Amino acid sequence: MKAYWEAFRSVFGVFLKHGRRVRRTKFFVVFSLLPVAVSLIIRVNELLAGRAARDGSYLFTNVIMVFYLQMIVLLLALFYGTSVCSEEIEGRTLPYLATRPLARSAVLLGKYAAYTLITVGMAAMSLVLSFVVLEYDRLLEPAADLAFLRYLGVLTLGLIVYGALFTLLGTALKRSVFFGLLFSFGWENIIQYFPGSTQRLAVAHYLKSFLPMPETGRFAFLTFRLEPTPPGLALLILGLMTAVFLALAGLVFSKKEYLFED
Numbered sequence: 111m112k113a114y115w116e117a118f119r120s121v122f123g124v125f126l127k128h129g130r131r132v133r134r135t136k137f138f139v140v141f142s143l144l145p146v147a148v149s150l151i152i153r154v155n156e157l158l159a160g161r162a163a164r165d166g167s168y169l170f171t172n173v174i175m176v177f178y179l180q181m182i183v184l185l186l187a188l189f190y191g192t193s194v195c196s197e198e199i200e201g202r203t204l205p206y207l208a209t210r211p212l213a214r215s216a217v218l219l220g221k222y223a224a225y226t227l228i229t230v231g232m233a234a235m236s237l238v239l240s241f242v243v244l245e246y247d248r249l250l251e252p253a254a255d256l257a258f259l260r261y262l263g264v265l266t267l268g269l270i271v272y273g274a275l276f277t278l279l280g281t282a283l284k285r286s287v288f289f290g291l292l293f294s295f296g297w298e299n300i301i302q303y304f305p306g307s308t309q310r311l312a313v314a315h316y317l318k319s320f321l322p323m324p325e326t327g328r329f330a331f332l333t334f335r336l337e338p339t340p341p342g343l344a345l346l347i348l349g350l351m352t353a354v355f356l357a358l359a360g361l362v363f364s365k366k367e368y369l370f371e372d
Contacts, residue, residue, distance in 0.1 A: 117212040121220025129228045134193075138186060138229075142236040145177040149243040167254065170244045171322075175261060179317065182233060183268040184294040190225040191276025192286040194218060195363060215360030218277070222356065226273045233265045257322065264320050271313055271348050274355035281362040303335050313351065316344040 129135060152169060195218070241258050248254040279286040279293075302312040309315045319338035339347070 114213055114216050117216035118220045118223075121212070121217050122224045125221045125224040126227060129190075129225055134189065135228060135232075138189070139232055139235075142182055142186065142232045143239070144236075145174045145182065146236055146239040146243065148177065149174060149240045153243055167245060167248070167257070170241060170261075174240050174244065175321075178233065178237065178261075178265055179268065179314065180299055182236070183265055184272060184298070186229040186232065187269050187272035188276050188287065188290040188294060190229050191222070191273040192280035192290060194221045194225060194277045195280040195359075196286060214364040218281070218360050218363045219356065222273060222277050222359075226269055229269045229273065230266050233269060234262060237262055237265060260320060260322070264317050267320075267345075267348055268313075268317050271317075271352050271355075274352045274359070275313070278355045278359040278362070281359045281366065305335050306337070309335070309337065310339065313348070315339065316348050319344040 149169075152173070237258075242249065245254055245258075276286070276290050279290055283289055298312050298314055302309050302314040302318070315336070316339055318336055320341055338344075
């Protein structure tokens with residue numbers, strides 16, 4: 111167990127440094143700032159039009175969080191999760207890892223942890239900036255700060271769970287990005303709005319169960335038709351999902367023989 115932990119820490123440290131420097135990260139840092147740009151456009155447009163500023167809390171919840179939960183989180187988790195395995199195959203570096211005295215599952219989990227931390231950092235930076243732009247007048251209010259921490263926690267949970275799922279896809283399927291996109295913008299973005307128990311087949315349902323329900327008479331796109339699961343149960347289910355996805359990914363990565371294409 112000590113050797114396994116040491117292998118995990120070594121891989122985590124190496125790929126945390128590597129992941130911060132690659133071109134992909136520079137692209138996704140810019141991409142993750144899209145909600146910040148939307149926030150700025152909203153505020154600048156209000157200023158130029160001479161209109162009274164709209165409720166920042168309402169805009170943050172009903173406009174900006176849609177970007178994060180239904181696009182930013184999914185794409186960050188998809189491209190980093192699938193790359194945990196695929197970049198070793200495409201770069202033909204897997205044989206070098208296999209010949210070292212490191213458990214393959216420790217390599218996989220170390221890379222997953224490093225890449226998840228990188229994506230959480232990008233999402234957190236973007237969320238902070240969006241919050242400051244839209245709720246600058248409420249920054250010192252405890253209620254607003256607690257709401258922000260709740261949203262940050264939801265995004266972090268989303269990146270952890272989706273990252274584990276897409277890591278599994280990356281180890282098991284050749285065209286994992288394609289299937290990941292089908293899942294993300296097909297199944298996941300549709301089934302969560304079905305009424306009844308069907309919506310519980312989406313990861314997003316359990317993430318949205320932590321969000322505050324809108325006041326009576328106010329429409330909130332993220333919580334439309336939502337029949338939330340109790341937060342404690344939702345957290346347990348998300349934790350079990352993550353554990354199962356990572357266990358399966360580690361098993362596949364350890365046992366599967368990967369073929370390199372010319």
